[in-house]
Amino acid sequence: TSFEYVRKFEDVGDVCLPSTYIVVRLDGRGFTKFTKAHDLVKPNDKRALDLMNRCGVAVMEEFGEIALGYGQSDEFSFVFRRDAVVFKRRKAKILSLLVSLFSSAYVFHWATFFPQTLLQGPPQFDARIVLYPTDKSMRDYFRWRQADCHINNLFNTAFWALVHQGARTPAEAEAELSGTLSQDKHEIMFSSFGINYNNEPAQFRKGSVLRRVMHPVPIPSAVRAEEEAVAKVSATSDASEKHASASDLGRSPPAKKTRLKRVIRVFHEDIIQDTFWEEVLGKDA
Amino acid sequence: TSFEYVRKFEDVGDVCLPSTYIVVRLDGRGFTKFTKAHDLVKPNDKRALDLMNRCGVAVMEEFGEIALGYGQSDEFSFVFRRDAVVFKRRKAKILSLLVSLFSSAYVFHWATFFPQTLLQGPPQFDARIVLYPTDKSMRDYFRWRQADCHINNLFNTAFWALVHQGARTPAEAEAELSGTLSQDKHEIMFSSFGINYNNEPAQFRKGSVLRRVMHPVPIPSAVRAEEEAVAKVSATSDASEKHASASDLGRSPPAKKTRLKRVIRVFHEDIIQDTFWEEVLGKDA
Amino acid sequence: TSFEYVRKFEDVGDVCLPSTYIVVRLDGRGFTKFTKAHDLVKPNDKRALDLMNRCGVAVMEEFGEIALGYGQSDEFSFVFRRDAVVFKRRKAKILSLLVSLFSSAYVFHWATFFPQTLLQGPPQFDARIVLYPTDKSMRDYFRWRQADCHINNLFNTAFWALVHQGARTPAEAEAELSGTLSQDKHEIMFSSFGINYNNEPAQFRKGSVLRRVMHPVPIPSAVRAEEEAVAKVSATSDASEKHASASDLGRSPPAKKTRLKRVIRVFHEDIIQDTFWEEVLGKDA
Amino acid sequence: TSFEYVRKFEDVGDVCLPSTYIVVRLDGRGFTKFTKAHDLVKPNDKRALDLMNRCGVAVMEEFGEIALGYGQSDEFSFVFRRDAVVFKRRKAKILSLLVSLFSSAYVFHWATFFPQTLLQGPPQFDARIVLYPTDKSMRDYFRWRQADCHINNLFNTAFWALVHQGARTPAEAEAELSGTLSQDKHEIMFSSFGINYNNEPAQFRKGSVLRRVMHPVPIPSAVRAEEEAVAKVSATSDASEKHASASDLGRSPPAKKTRLKRVIRVFHEDIIQDTFWEEVLGKDA
Numbered sequence A, B, C, D: 001t002s003f004e005y006v007r008k009f010e011d012v013g014d015v016c017l018p019s020t021y022i023v024v025r026l027d028g029r030g031f032t033k034f035t036k037a038h039d040l041v042k043p044n045d046k047r048a049l050d051l052m053n054r055c056g057v058a059v060m061e062e063f064g065e066i067a068l069g070y071g072q073s074d075e076f077s078f079v080f081r082r083d084a085v086v087f088k089r090r091k092a093k094i095l096s097l098l099v100s101l102f103s104s105a106y107v108f109h110w111a112t113f114f115p116q117t118l119l120q121g122p123p124q125f126d127a128r129i130v131l132y133p134t135d136k137s138m139r140d141y142f143r144w145r146q147a148d149c150h151i152n153n154l155f156n157t158a159f160w161a162l163v164h165q166g167a168r169t170p171a172e173a174e175a176e177l178s179g180t181l182s183q184d185k186h187e188i189m190f191s192s193f194g195i196n197y198n199n200e201p202a203q204f205r206k207g208s209v210l211r212r213v214m215h216p217v218p219i220p221s222a223v224r225a226e227e228e229a230v231a232k233v234s235a236t237s238d239a240s241e242k243h244a245s246a247s248d249l250g251r252s253p254p255a256k257k258t259r260l261k262r263v264i265r266v267f268h269e270d271i272i273q274d275t276f277w278e279e280v281l282g283k284d285a
């Protein structure tokens, strides 16, 4: 048709620089209100975090070049390999499809994780693409998100302990924590409420790392994909940090005949150490 | 933290040129497969189109600066006013939140439009932003999409008439239509099957135009927002083209006390005529 | 060769949005120092301004789709027509070639305008591209530059009158003008030094507008292109504002046989009035 | 003023991704014609190449974060260090100022290298920025340009030998070389004209590499900067490849009192070997 010239206005340059790491971060819009409206447990609602992880798994199942996912609070980050060719590295395609899938998965799986709570309306997630040209900057990106998780969760745990167990008003709790250092918050929780912060669930303290690992599966697998995925999330998020290792986690009952299958597993480990990265990306990454 | 420098890698220039029309187009990913998997009516499934419109309404309720929406097949387009300041015109914010809402709304409202059909998995929509600097190019964009709707629908209607009513195989129907002009297709449908294409539902032939109109509502409104929105979509999409006009459509029963409220209405009209645009955007737009 | 993959890193999206006005602004780097080092007359050195105009003419002769140029101080702006296809609208090509030509022309023509002053080193100009989607914003761009010219020149003229004729130190002149309004500066110049600012050369007060006009030339033209261009700049910049009009300016001695040729002329007129734009771009622009 | 809003249309996102190598390549516009118009020696005119190098030196003296320059034919490439902060990494600033300086230096220094040839008009260079995120891709960029130099120069040398010494017409020479491999061209030149291609000047075969080296200078230096720079270019480009090394090149007469100064030197060496890069960028680069 004679209108087709309007296609020329599309942005052809909307592509990711080759050989860079493509990081996508999603974040729930207005989840302060959303979490209140659905009565989520404060400060951490395991169901909500597991649902986020379920959506993260859906994304990584769809986008095979994602090397790693990391979720905490109402946000999720994914990093594509340097050599990813997904949609010819077109930014709008990657951004829109990834956030679209995450969002529709959130509604789709809601009832599995919140069987008693009606979803009140369609949630929204914003998303952005950030390119990292060096290994160091890409790793530091994830360290930054995990440090953010740690700082917020330490504060929130102390805050809600003061409110729930210490009978402070929110304003009083706020004032009491204002200006305190990390060690002060540990101290307040321990001395006042006997809470050893380090014994809090690793999922809350460290966030969730989604990795691809080799996993023995029975032949033939009779388990339906959906059940498997849900089970995966629940199983792994129960695992306490102590035995969290790629081989340990998601252990299945011994099967006579098994083959190795690449699956996505959820870990709650320390993303900040170099050893983590060497294992995930290989020594020379 | 010492990792915060990684924020500097975010793309600060990711903004829409001021004073341009911001057009966002969404399109279902792999809907050829999706529509088969859910047994949609061929070539047009009114339930699917109404669901798309429902999501379009959700988007326009959330983003008040959208002047117009247009949906057909598995796609939807929206145009923001020239002076829109939504998210400071940041591209990634606009793109991701809009497609996120549309996608989660699609799952959220699925059961209303497909009460008998289980949704098999989370759908995906891609999305892109296109900027139009002139009134003409922006209008031609929508004319292009409606011309696309017309061409595809004319072909599809003839094709499925040949298959369903003419007992052709798809390959035979394809061959029979190959190389035919518009008038030939009209002729084939009319002479063989008594189908007057112009009497096919306007929703199928023209697509759906979402506009904001002033509508009298009773005071106080006892109707819940959700019911209202659903009703709106069903009501307007039933209206045959003949009486389709801004004042006619969505007529409510006379109420004693009413006030004018700005609501979103669905029309199936001709977007290609200048008169349409003068009405929507004002004479000098 | 096996190295050619490195071309894929080139930015393919580096193009100007279709149908927008492409404005390029150049500005001398460190010309505060450069003008001192070459002993330019303060605050306005006609030779320097004429040299800038000569370079502007060179640019407009090379880039035929430039509709208009505007120069003042150490800067020059050019606007390409909305439908310009120069280098397929590639930004880096347009930007680099335009500033490259302007810069080499500046050195090339230096001796013509500064026969007594040795150029001490290669000068530099920065350049940027700005896209304007509407007629209004494009026009306001030029109004902005001319308003800048006016404000700076009014201040500078008053400042150097106080220093040169009023025997103030620069610091004293600065202090005396601090906080004054336009009319105060007019008053100071008039009452103290008998300077009627409006009688200052229009070239200094208004800057230089470069336009394409039809000009009768004798057949055959024996004048060499270079001589012509230089003559053009000198001639037009002498013209006082009073008779500055497209038909008046650059009047040649009557020739027996002439034809109309499209040439570039320098004007010192008011760019801020609507009448200017109607004449340049046509009524409907 | 009320026009200042037009600044908002400037592209704020026009910055180079942090931590990438910023490569700028310049190329003479229409130099096929330019070189003919100025009667340059075919296929290589040492004066023209030395002039290009002189401009390259001017650029590297101005932009201290450039690690390396490489010139051949009518083109020049520069690479900024990964951590360069030049103009806050703004693309338009870097691109325009660099090409502006190169262009004005070309005219400024023309007469030094072409004392007998009048420059006929202001030359133009296009320029582009390419970002390289990895060491490998950045190095391969330069390998690509040197391989291009090699391939073109081998062809050109054989071609002009056939024309000048072999009395072929250009068309005959073209035909004779068509489809030949590298070794064939070597063979043709050697057997027909006794030319050992490897003995051709390294400057022609390898192009020119501009590096920063430490150089002993007498105290005080009485030499004027300009003379020094010109001498530098001539001296180094004379050096045959055999003794080309950082310490050898640009040897000055022994001075009683010297200090080490960072200067820019021209080399004609092999950029393709890893050893080169280790020396230039350091082992871990």
Ligand SMILES: Nc1nc2c(ncn2[C@H]2C[C@H](O)[C@@H](COP(=O)(O)OP(=O)(O)OP(=O)(O)O)O2)c(=O)[nH]1
Pocket (backbone or CB within 6 Å): A027, A028, A029, A030, A031, A032, A033, A035, A036, A040, A041, A042, A043, A044, A045, A046, A048, A049, A073, A074
């Ligand atoms: N109760 C509860 N709240 C949570 C949980 N996870 C996240 N949230 C809440 C805490 C914060 O208010 C909010 C996340 O903070 P954000 O900075 O993303 O703010 P919010 O989403 O409100 O605004 P935004 O649209 O992202 O700017 O979500 C949870 O597990 N339980």
Ligand SMILES: Nc1nc2c(ncn2[C@H]2C[C@H](O)[C@@H](COP(=O)(O)OP(=O)(O)OP(=O)(O)O)O2)c(=O)[nH]1
Pocket (backbone or CB within 6 Å): B027, B028, B029, B030, B031, B032, B033, B035, B036, B040, B041, B042, B043, B044, B045, B046, B048, B049, B073, B074
């Ligand atoms: N049966 C049926 N199919 C529909 C209806 N609306 C759209 N479709 C189908 C027809 C097309 O196969 C498909 C839309 O075409 P597209 O070009 O968007 O292709 P598709 O979504 O498969 O691929 P994509 O991921 O967009 O490249 O959706 C409907 O109402 N009924």
Ligand SMILES: Nc1nc2c(ncn2[C@H]2C[C@H](O)[C@@H](COP(=O)(O)OP(=O)(O)OP(=O)(O)O)O2)c(=O)[nH]1
Pocket (backbone or CB within 6 Å): C027, C028, C029, C030, C031, C032, C033, C035, C036, C040, C041, C042, C043, C044, C045, C046, C048, C049, C073, C074
């Ligand atoms: N004496 C004299 N100076 C002039 C003339 N035209 C421009 N200038 C000087 C006045 C200003 O110091 C300078 C232009 O101001 P800019 O804001 O462009 O500053 P400058 O070029 O120094 O720095 P920049 O590199 O552009 O940021 O050039 C002239 O005709 N005569």
Ligand SMILES: Nc1nc2c(ncn2[C@H]2C[C@H](O)[C@@H](COP(=O)(O)OP(=O)(O)OP(=O)(O)O)O2)c(=O)[nH]1
Pocket (backbone or CB within 6 Å): D027, D028, D029, D030, D031, D032, D033, D035, D036, D040, D041, D042, D043, D044, D045, D046, D048, D049, D073, D074
């Ligand atoms: N005679 C002679 N010609 C040279 C020398 N160095 C470069 N050239 C010529 C050979 C080529 O025709 C031209 C460089 O090729 P390009 O691909 O850059 O083409 P050209 O500059 O004509 O077009 P362009 O505007 O860059 O697309 O310059 C030289 O030393 N001597």
Ligand SMILES: O=P(O)(O)OP(=O)(O)OP(=O)(O)O
Pocket (backbone or CB within 6 Å): none
């Ligand atoms: O959303 P915030 O406040 O945590 O900070 P941000 O995500 O960097 O801000 P934005 O969402 O506006 O990019």
Ligand SMILES: O=P(O)(O)OP(=O)(O)OP(=O)(O)O
Pocket (backbone or CB within 6 Å): none
């Ligand atoms: O999706 P298509 O094939 O209709 O065409 P397109 O949408 O222009 O292609 P893409 O989705 O790849 O931009």
Ligand SMILES: O=P(O)(O)OP(=O)(O)OP(=O)(O)O
Pocket (backbone or CB within 6 Å): none
């Ligand atoms: O150069 P200035 O100070 O007049 O202001 P600017 O040109 O807007 O600043 P920049 O040259 O840094 O874009």
Ligand SMILES: O=P(O)(O)OP(=O)(O)OP(=O)(O)O
Pocket (backbone or CB within 6 Å): none
């Ligand atoms: O100029 P060419 O033909 O050598 O090739 P190019 O430089 O890649 O083309 P362009 O200058 O158009 O980017």
Ligand SMILES: [Mg+2]
Pocket (backbone or CB within 6 Å): A027
């Ligand atoms: Mg945010």
Ligand SMILES: [Mg+2]
Pocket (backbone or CB within 6 Å): A027, A028, A029, A030, A031, A032, A074
């Ligand atoms: Mg949030």
Ligand SMILES: [Mg+2]
Pocket (backbone or CB within 6 Å): A027, A028, A073, A074, A075
């Ligand atoms: Mg958040």
Ligand SMILES: [Mg+2]
Pocket (backbone or CB within 6 Å): B027
């Ligand atoms: Mg598509």
Ligand SMILES: [Mg+2]
Pocket (backbone or CB within 6 Å): B027, B028, B029, B030, B031, B032, B074
């Ligand atoms: Mg589709």
Ligand SMILES: [Mg+2]
Pocket (backbone or CB within 6 Å): B027, B028, B073, B074, B075
């Ligand atoms: Mg489609």
Ligand SMILES: [Mg+2]
Pocket (backbone or CB within 6 Å): C027
């Ligand atoms: Mg500036």
Ligand SMILES: [Mg+2]
Pocket (backbone or CB within 6 Å): C027, C028, C029, C030, C031, C032, C074
């Ligand atoms: Mg300046």
